[in-house]
Amino acid sequence: xxxxxxxxxxxxxxxxxxxxxxxxxxxxxxxxxxxxxxxxxxxxxxxxxxxxxxxxxxxxxxxxxxxxxxxxxxxxxxxxxxxxxxxxxxxxxxxxxxxxxxxxxxxxxxxxxxxxxxxxxxxxxxxxxxxxxxxxxxxxxxxxxxxxxxxxxxxxxxxxxxxxxxxxxxxxxxxxxxxxxxxxxxxxxxxxxxxxxxxxxxxxxxxxxxxxxxxxxxxxxxxxxxxxxxxxxxxxxxxxxxxxxxxxxxxxxxxxxxxxxxxxxxxxxxxxxxxxxxxxxxxxxxxxxxxxxxxxxxxxxxxxxxxxxxxxxxxxxxxxxxxxxxxxxxxxxxxxxxxxxxxxxxxxxxxxxxxxxxxxxxxxxxxxxxxxxxxxxxxxxxxxxxxxxxxxxxxx
Amino acid sequence: xxxxxxxxxxxxxxxxxxxxxxxxxxxxxxxxxxxxxxxxxxxxxxxxxxxxxxxxxxxxxxxxxxxxxxxxxxxxxxxxxxxxxxxxxxxxxxxxxxxxxxxxxxxxxxxxxxxxxxxxxxxxxxxxxxxxxxxxxxxxxxxxxxxxxxxxxxxxxxxxxxxxxxxxxxxxxxxxxxxxxxxxxxxxxxxxxxxxxxxxxxxxxxxxxxxxxxxxxxxxxxxxxxxxxxxxxxxxxxxxxxxxxxxxxxxxxxxxxxxxxxxxxxxxxxxxxxxxxxxxxxxxxxxxxxxxxxxxxxxxxxxxxxxxxxxxxxxxxxxxxxxxxxxxxxxxxxxxxxxxxxxxxxxxxxxxxxxxxxxxxxxxxxxxxxxxxxxxxxxxxxxxxxxxxxxxxxxxxxxxxxxxxxxxxxxxxxxxxxxxxxxxxxx
Numbered sequence: 084x085x086x087x088x089x090x091x092x093x094x095x096x097x098x099x100x101x102x103x104x105x106x107x108x109x110x111x112x113x114x115x116x117x118x119x120x121x122x123x124x125x126x127x128x129x130x131x132x133x134x135x136x137x138x139x140x141x142x143x144x145x146x147x148x149x150x151x152x153x154x155x156x157x158x159x160x161x162x163x164x165x166x167x168x169x170x171x172x173x174x175x176x177x178x179x180x181x182x183x184x185x186x187x188x189x190x191x192x193x194x195x196x197x198x199x200x201x202x203x204x205x206x207x208x209x210x211x212x213x214x215x216x217x218x219x220x221x222x223x224x225x226x227x228x229x230x231x232x233x234x235x236x237x238x239x240x241x242x243x244x245x246x247x248x249x250x251x252x253x254x255x256x257x258x259x260x261x262x263x264x265x266x267x268x269x270x271x272x273x274x275x276x277x278x279x280x281x282x283x284x285x286x287x288x289x290x291x292x293x294x295x296x297x298x299x300x301x302x303x304x305x306x307x308x309x310x311x312x313x314x315x316x317x318x319x320x321x322x323x324x325x326x327x328x329x330x331x332x333x334x335x336x337x338x339x340x341x342x343x344x345x346x347x348x349x350x351x352x353x354x355x356x357x358x359x360x361x362x363x364x365x366x367x368x369x370x371x372x373x374x375x376x377x378x379x380x381x382x383x384x385x386x387x388x389x390x391x392x393x394x395x396x397x398x399x400x401x402x403x404x405x406x407x408x409x410x411x412x413x414x415x416x417x418x419x420x421x422x423x424x425x426x427x428x429x430x431x432x433x434x435x436x437x438x439x440x441x442x443x444x445x446x447x448x449x450x451x452x453x454x455x456x457x458x459x460x461x462x463x464x465x466x467x468x469x470x471x472x473x474x475x476x477x478x479x
Numbered sequence: 480x481x482x483x484x485x486x487x488x489x490x491x492x493x494x495x496x497x498x499x500x501x502x503x504x505x506x507x508x509x510x511x512x513x514x515x516x517x518x519x520x521x522x523x524x525x526x527x528x529x530x531x532x533x534x535x536x537x538x539x540x541x542x543x544x545x546x547x548x549x550x551x552x553x554x555x556x557x558x559x560x561x562x563x564x565x566x567x568x569x570x571x572x573x574x575x576x577x578x579x580x581x582x583x584x585x586x587x588x589x590x591x592x593x594x595x596x597x598x599x600x601x602x603x604x605x606x607x608x609x610x611x612x613x614x615x616x617x618x619x620x621x622x623x624x625x626x627x628x629x630x631x632x633x634x635x636x637x638x639x640x641x642x643x644x645x646x647x648x649x650x651x652x653x654x655x656x657x658x659x660x661x662x663x664x665x666x667x668x669x670x671x672x673x674x675x676x677x678x679x680x681x682x683x684x685x686x687x688x689x690x691x692x693x694x695x696x697x698x699x700x701x702x703x704x705x706x707x708x709x710x711x712x713x714x715x716x717x718x719x720x721x722x723x724x725x726x727x728x729x730x731x732x733x734x735x736x737x738x739x740x741x742x743x744x745x746x747x748x749x750x751x752x753x754x755x756x757x758x759x760x761x762x763x764x765x766x767x768x769x770x771x772x773x774x775x776x777x778x779x780x781x782x783x784x785x786x787x788x789x790x791x792x793x794x795x796x797x798x799x800x801x802x803x804x805x806x807x808x809x810x811x812x813x814x815x816x817x818x819x820x821x822x823x824x825x826x827x828x829x830x831x832x833x834x835x836x837x838x839x840x841x842x843x844x845x846x847x848x849x850x851x852x853x854x855x856x857x858x859x860x861x862x863x864x865x866x867x868x869x870x871x872x873x874x875x876x877x878x879x880x881x882x883x884x885x886x887x888x889x890x891x892x893x894x895x896x897x898x899x900x901x902x903x904x905x906x
Binding site: 405406416424 | 813814815818821822823834838841842852854857858860861864865867868869870
């Protein structure tokens with residue numbers, strides 16, 4: 084990140100003056116900085132790009148909070164206020180979804196890609212909040228790559244022989260799903276009979292809440308519950324459109340994981356020490372495979388927005404961040420045709436607005452941050468990366 | 480050597496040099512056989528009388544030195560002759576070689592410089608270094624007229640702190656010298672074989688001609704080591720390169736098989752260069768697996784022949800080749816093409832063309848005509864997908880009929896890209 088020179092950055096942004104990129108905003112007018120439009124679905128490409136908005140409390144608690152990094156949540160708690168930037172990728176996806184998704188149309192797929200810290204998850208959060216306000220059902224997965232790094236409870240699956248259940252993560256996800264869709268869930272009904280085992284089953288016509296409650300009470304069946312609900316979505320029994328948000332989707336097709344299968348021995352990789360146990364990849368985990376089915380294109384009345392990140396390339400420490408390299412041949416073939424959406428680094432206006440907000444909210448405390456040279460230095464050090472700027476601004 | 484010894488030596492040297500005549504003949508130094516002082520006086524018992532002429536000549540040479548007469552012959556005439564021969568009218572002394580202690584000869588002084596240094600005696604008009612040093616030979620300090628030094632003294636007292644000179648310097652003898660390959664030598668060698676050479680064909684100087692006439696390019700490297708051994712292990716490596724267009728009889732299938740075989744090997748690769756708009760591919764091979772250079776060259780020629788002949792040969796099991804075995808991305812047979820059939824609404828032909836071109840551009844590497852994964856190719860792919868599914872900005876719903884967004888320029892561009900890809904597919 085830091086290797087790119089300021090000259091290249093400025094050239095890319097077509098700015099000739101080194102300090103022209105970050106104009107210190109004088110005066111206290113907040114119209115240029117914040118927009119009063121707090122509803123994400125009403126943000127438009129013409130008016131609101133580059134401006135910050137304050138998410139509503141309900142939106143924040145239910146949806147957007149989950150898409151933010153812990154550092155950002157802590158920042159908002161520290162400052163006592165929340166402001167998120169409206170950016171182009173989320174608005175473009177929102178436009179496509181509004182025009183062409185839902186209403187029985189085939190599932191559209193969007194893949195957000197960009198460097199680490201460029202803001203992919205927050206863009207997904209913006210899209211998710213907008214869809215939630217439109218009344219869509221939200222299925223969001225945030226920690227798939229973490230599910231593949233650690234597993235505490237791993238059982239052989241009963242409902243999918245040959246695969247493994249992660250009961251704990253299933254329960255956590257069901258709770259999170261319920262909290263996110265609390266208004267919608269009471270209206271949803273199961274159309275098929277769900278048999279948990281030879282003796283117990285939930286009849287058709289039960290509400291989704293019953294299914295979730297059953298699974299939370301019997302964690303062994305949490306992954307089965309997730310699979311059943313996803314089957315329902317794919318069948319089309321859900322009256323409203325569904326948005327699937329999957330962070331770090333490339334972990335679904337990754338060949339490594341942090342979970343070892345003691346029963347299977349594999350050929351050792353270079354420099355690996357014994358014992359050489361096979362990894363249990365996402366293909367063998369029922370929970371992840373269930374969400375992978377939602378990313379397919381064979382169901383209607385919904386859309387999928389996912390991001391690819393080197394965080395999903397476990398144990399490889401890849402510097403790649405392009406989608407085809409991260410997804411691999413198999414992942415690309417599975418998701419094809421999808422629309423890749425690039426989350427760019429901050430432009431001059433966006434950077435300027437962000438610095439202004441950091442200054443106004445009191446996050447940037449040093450005097451140097453108020454000067455043109457200081458702002459230019461912040462812009463240079465972060466290289467337009469939102470996450471880097473957040474970290475660096477914490478030191479100024 | 481003690482200073483006294485040195486002095487004695489010097490004085491002995493001085494005496495010798497002063498006493499010697501100017502031509503530095505060995506006779507003056509006392510080495511001459513004929514001037515051995517008592518050899519003419521040696522009488523072996525049982526031998527005949529002294530040759531008068533010899534005695535006379537010897538005595539003449541001896542000059543005024545007096546000799547004691549030894550036991551003469553048996554006859555008075557002999558005695559008289561001997562008496563007449565000797566300067567003194569006395570007797571010769573009996574000298575038995577090996578027993579008689581001869582007069583102390585001056586010590587054999589192994590002079591470091593019995594002669595003046597060679598560089599002082601060389602005459603430019605007659606000096607030809609190639610004739611002095613015609614072939615490779617061990618260093619000889621007397622023959623090489625250069626004040627060469629080699630070695631490093633360990634401290635300031637060893638050899639007065641300066642590098643040892645060439646006399647008796649084993650380090651100079653151990654290392655190889657190239658005194659047999661001076662420019663004078665090289666010129667003489669070239670002159671000797673020049674009549675066997677033909678002039679360089681001028682036509683080969685034009686660019687591109689030499690690659691056409693002599694397509695096989697073999698590169699070897701020689702190394703020079705300043706070390707006990709001048710051998711270098713890297714000198715065994717041989718590089719061979721060949722333009723793929725020069726391999727005749729290679730049809731599309733054979734060329735693909737050759738590229739596939741090359742991709743398996745760890746000593747061959749195919750380089751692609753773009754000269755203008757045309758693509759030039761070179762097959763490059765290298766070998767250092769054999770200990771000697773000519774062995775590596777033979778191996779490469781063998782490997783090239785095997786590669787060529789095997790790529791021309793088509794086995795029956797090659798018909799089982801799958802889509803994944805293709806050397807470069809092919810849209811036909813790919814899963815993307817199969818997915819088109821599963822689309823809800825059948826897409827328009829030009830949408831499929833856009834999609835196909837975008838996929839080819841995205842997947843194929845630059846040497847195969849694509850661009851690989853870049854922002855541009857991803858953006859083009861995204862636009863093609865939107866067009867295919869009908870979700871462009873101004874597109875109609877559901878991915879149905881033709882989208883009105885296309886204008887003339889982009890249609891032309893689409894046509895051009897299609898033609899380009901077909902040309903490459905045919906190549």
